[in-house]
Amino acid sequence: MPTSASADHNELREALRALCAEFPAEYHRSQAAQGSYPAAFIDALTRDGWLAAMIPEEYGGSGLGLTEASIVMEEINRSGGNAGHCHGQMYNMGTLLRHGSDAQKRQYLPKIASGELRLQSMAVTEPTTGTDTTKLKTVAKKQGDKYIVNGQKVWISRIEHSDLMILLARTTPLSEVTRKSHGMSIFIVDLKQALGHGMQINPIKNMVGHETYEVFFDNLEIPAENLIGEEGKGFRYILDGLNAERTLIAAECIGDGYWFIEKARDYAGERVVFDRPIGQNQGVQFPLARAYVNIEAANLMRFEACRRFDAREECGAQANMAKLLAADASWEAGNACLQTHGGFGFAEEYDVERKFKETRLYQVAPISTNLILSYVGEHLLGLPRSF
Incomplete structure (x- = not known):
């Protein structure tokens, strides 16, 4: 069936379709019925570099843009799969690429490109604020060379299948900023260090079997060097x-x-x-x-x-x-x-x-x-x- 972009990126699409054909409907149906994560499929996408599409070549990625990344997501769903199991790495990548320091990029991007690390989770939404993000209540207070995080997030996906998480927290109280969008900051959280050490998660059972969680922060310590960009400009x-x-x-x-x-x-x-x-x-x-x-x-x-x-x-x-x-x-x-x-x-x-x-x-x-x-x-x- 022709599409409005049928003449574009044909080689990209054909390669993706060949990989997706290795995981037919029976595979995805079985994963959905069991409520399990399609690890073999995600591993294959990672192995062939599709989830590193937006990482520059100097860091081991493909150096492609959002256009190509979007085609990856489209073809996964068009094949009968569910890109919701892996799309976080694509859009989280933009935050790190555009606003991370050179040191952070050197530290994380090559390992993400190779599949050694996965950046699948982003913690923004909270149970009492929803999409009213500027009123979020999770706070990060700087103490010496670290930030102490307290608060709660909800609908945070793929935590158990990710090594890193992007976290948005308020670093300046809402009462002390001139604009409510100011005073929030973004951090990279090492999930292996955080889980059980100031961070707890509870799964949320849901209609589509999407692996998502409530997240609780109780004096979680994050190294100051994990701050992305400038403090207060996270929004x-x-x-x-x-x-x-x-x-x-x-x-x-x-x-x-x-x-x-x-x-x-x-x-x-x-x-x-x-x-x-x-x-x-x-x-x-x-x-x-x-x-x-x-x-x-x-x-x-x-x-x-x-x-x-x-x-x-x-x-x-x-x-x-x-x-x-x-x-x-x-x-x-x-x-x-x-x-x-x-x-x-x-x-x-x-x-x-x-x-x-x-x-x-x-x-x-x-x-x-x-x-x-x-x-x-x-x-x-x-x-x-x-x-």
């Missing part, structure tokens, strides 16, 4: 990572959308009812055609967001719009695919129900559709702030 730094995150999630949704449409197209062409393939009926054709159109449109916005990010241009609006368009389009495609399959869409062996649940997440995470609409209303249309 600005984290926005780079969030723009990358939203764009990569858009790519995953686009991969899901194509998977749903291709799956439904094939089934509709083979399933015969009343002596004709059901795909001959406009009631089946039209929902799939509309879903395809919307996936293609979202795809164009995804690539514009990537282009701007890679060119270091402002891309917040495009990243947010790409995420909204792609999440809506993949959900629409998922609904059409499930409806096309009828009762078989609910059977695990068809994989539709698994992918249906996975793509539903992105109406809510990593930012809800309504908050993106609020962003567009305020920042693009100039309407009064709604929250």
